Amino acid sequence: MKYWRETLAVAQRILIELFRRRRSLIFWSVFPIALLLLNGFIFAERAQQSMAFAFENATPTTLAFENAAPTTLVGAALFFSCLGGTVTTVVAEREQQTLKRLFISPLSGTSYFLGIFVAHCCIGVGQSFLVYAIASFWKAKFQGSLLLGAIIILLSIISYVGVGFVLGTQLARRADDINALVATFGVPLLILGGAFIPSFIFPQFLLNLATFDPIYHMTEALLGVSANGNGLTEISFHFWFLFGFAILMIGAGWLSYRRMLRVERRL
């Protein structure tokens, strides 16, 4: 009960601030829409040429959007909202020093982490609806199990929030650091993860490398379920990798919170 209440309070606070600032909210909706449209039309062009996707009652555009939606969502949109958003939240809290006020209060670290997670979950879920709603204009459908898809999206959000928490508490000290971090590590990982360029055109050695990139597993898992109607058995490698990574990130987030407490816990 205590945890639940605290979690809600933290999540609510983050969302209120976000809705008030609006700017990041607009970015986080414009970005996935733009990316989805670009990816969709690029895929559609390729699909038409190769005719590799010539199924009975699906047009190439529909297929293209069915393929673009999951990679855009889980690879790119959630990366910036959940990872970027978490780093921003934590760094802003350290910059304003409101974190100190939280240390004085009985708020537990678990609730704090959960609160950040819940807030970004709301944003992530919003983005999921947005992406699939737009994809549905071209009659794209979610082919596989919705539950499995939801679990994959959730695991992705956990992973991103966890990484964001680690970066925000350990590496980024000021808001300026965030851009540098994202550009240096984020963008290459996104490309390697298949968020912008579909992984089936990757050379083999990049594919081998990609197996170490969690984003690759997120996109592959969701792509399998969403576009190809795969079940858990077909995507099990990607799914369990993602699952393991999410658990790892919860642990890492918890450790880095502890460390931050040790270093910064004083007025």
Next chain:
Amino acid sequence: MLLIENINKSYGKRQVLQNLNLQINFGEIYGLLGPNGAGKTTTINIICNLLKADSGNIKINNQPVSEKTKSIIGVAPQENLLYQGLSCKENLDFFAQIYGLRRKVRQLQVDNCLAAVNLLDRANSTVETLSGGMKRRLNIAVALVHQPKLVILDEPTTGLDIEARYEIWELIRKLRHQGITILLTTHLLDEAERLCQKIGILKNGQIVAEGTLPELQKLIPAKEIVTVQTAEEEKAIARAIELGFIHRHYGNELAFWLPESLELKEIIAAFDGISLASISRQPIKLEHIYLEVTKQGTGD
């Protein structure tokens, strides 16, 4: 209400608190004074369970300090720690939630606190748009929202104009009347003199003087203090020594402690033959006591 016994704390090799003892009784305003680096903030950190003392005991409301005692305490830190993007109301509501207040009580408390610090008309303004004084008041309101029994105010009026200061003093007195115990740190001796029932002066991690103002005044063996401006300081000091007056320099003023209250003409007569540009008399103030006890050991 608060009992600190023989606390020691070191940062590495530097000992910051040495056998610190401090007792604050229920319902009093305790003023903790001391030069920069004396250990005031460190003491507050230990009371809030943010730092662990190396040895010693602390009890709040008869309970040893722990995560549980955190909700008995309300702290208004030295800086204003507020969410800039939230309104006054939302800031208060958030912290009230963190402290576990239920919705009904919370709404009531948020309004009470806004009223107490005179911010009801700005309830929905975001913190960014508030003036410095308003932020300061909101910073105090956040410390009160969960109805703590002990409130710690770390330099509450620093950086405020005199009117805002009066408002905060009024608020602090109001809190005391509601039965809240207050620990106040300040560099404004005048503030401590006005508000505090008991004053402790901290130096190098030890309380070097403690008591009510009249008790502290006994530390200076004088009835009143006379300050003079003169070009012939040495002559004036020599005369004072003849007369048995103790002399001190307060900044660039020369002052004498009068063991007995004298008539003005008697004082002037005492310095007969020395040219004085001005002469003024004043009662013994906290300032004099503070300077006396904090300079010991460092020499004048």
